[in-house]
Amino acid sequence: MKQFKQLALNVINIEQQAIEEIKQYINDDFELACQLMFNCTGRVIVIGMGKSGHIGGKIAATLASTGTPAFFVHPGEASHGDLGMITQDDVVLAISNSGETEEVLSIMPVIKRIGSKLIAMTGNNNSNLASISDTHICIKVSKEACPLGLTPTSSTTATLVMGDALAVALLNARGFTADDFALSHPGGSLGKRLLLRLSDVMHTDERVPVVQSTAKIKDALVEMSLKGLGMTAIVNNNKLVGLFTDGDLRRILDQKIDIHQDDITSVMTEKPTVASAEMLAAEALKIMEDKKINGLIIVDENNTPIGAMNMHVLLKSGII
Known part of the structure; x- marks a missing residue:
């Protein structure tokens, strides 16, 4: 009425x-x-x-x-x-x-x-x-x-x-501060958004997808399939030199690429966006949204990969 x-x-x-x-x-x-x-x-x-x-x-x-x-x-x-x-x-x-x-x-x-x-x-x-x-x-x-x-x-x-x-x-x-507020609101998505750091949710150790810079594209694809994050880090002497993702794979499908013979360095993304383990998960989410990427490699002060995460990891943690 x-x-x-x-x-x-x-x-x-x-x-x-x-x-x-x-x-x-x-x-x-x-x-x-x-x-x-x-x-x-x-x-x-x-x-x-x-x-x-x-x-x-x-x-x-x-x-x-x-x-x-x-x-x-x-x-x-x-x-x-x-x-x-x-x-x-x-x-x-x-x-x-x-x-x-x-x-x-x-x-x-x-x-x-x-x-x-x-x-x-x-x-x-x-x-x-x-x-x-x-x-x-x-x-x-x-x-x-x-x-x-x-x-x-x-x-x-x-x-x-x-x-x-x-x-x-x-x-x-x-x-x-926001951190003070989070201490009195640890439950639910609010507390998680304010308190969780990447070190709390990222994949570590053997779960981090990594291949050497000498690897072939097929080796990178196998590593991506095994680790299930839709990407893999490429390293040289344990230092991150590039990243290869599902998106990169789709972009090279119409190119004359031999996944068995061509090196992963020929198709990887150099200088990818990275994060630190102490970064708030909510901050990492914003970075991924702004850059329209689905995952991040987490590196230490020596630029050595120590972790990895994607949107699905954040979803499971309650951030999203």
């Missing part, structure tokens, strides 16, 4: 406006919040109830994965023992759109007694939560996307965006 499409577009337009509105709150209070979290020697404890709690959980996860140790504590559980997880070295980020959420306010005296620094994130500068905090980040929006003005929509979007702003500001301040 067209009505559904229009209603959906209205929601997006209202929430876009909400994001524009909260830009004004990137101010000195936001700066102080970042400083408190940056200087924190413990963890950032995110607290929120209901929809704010759901958003708070995501903010805590984003902080934790970008270099700021953090976790979420449910305010209801906090008053029944989980407050023991909070220490004076921690910074508490308390989220409440109204700033008057009873479950959150009820544990604030204990937070203050523990000695933790308190950052409030609310839509009301004059709220009780804002007034007792060390700094307050405003997330006030002019209207909810819900036509009844009741369901948290624009306000939760604004909170999520502000949380991302905190996390990314801290990420940059800490000098957090």
Whole structure:
């Protein structure tokens, strides 16, 4: 129904406006919040109830994965023992759109007694939560996307965006790198793309296709068939002098070539693209994509082949 499409577009337009509105709150209070979290020697404890709690959980996860140790504590559980997880070295980020959420306010005296620094994130500068905090980040929006003005929509979007702003500001301040990110995301293709090096996936030792520069074309074809990588390195005194691939074979088929008599050096590719064992597999993938090649020979500092890999190897490793 067209009505559904229009209603959906209205929601997006209202929430876009909400994001524009909260830009004004990137101010000195936001700066102080970042400083408190940056200087924190413990963890950032995110607290929120209901929809704010759901958003708070995501903010805590984003902080934790970008270099700021953090976790979420449910305010209801906090008053029944989980407050023991909070220490004076921690910074508490308390989220409440109204700033008057009873479950959150009820544990604030204990937070203050523990000695933790308190950052409030609310839509009301004059709220009780804002007034007792060390700094307050405003997330006030002019209207909810819900036509009844009741369901948290624009306000939760604004909170999520502000949380991302905190996390990314801290990420940059800490000098957090892609390698750091990968250490907290070792599973799945993301971690593999960021962490795997060619030394982890390449074929080595007897599995590396190699023939001498004195070999005939037929010898190279036999080696390619045995090693199954669609190519072979050509060496002279253990130094790489060329490469012969399936693509090279196709290109010479219409030439007057005698595979039994002609030397492999007459048809090989000289000075082929090579890689080092320490190169990231993702980097090697980009090289192959840019050069439109299917494999790479890995050489050491003496230009001696020590490994080989192709797209199929990367596919099996989960990089692709």
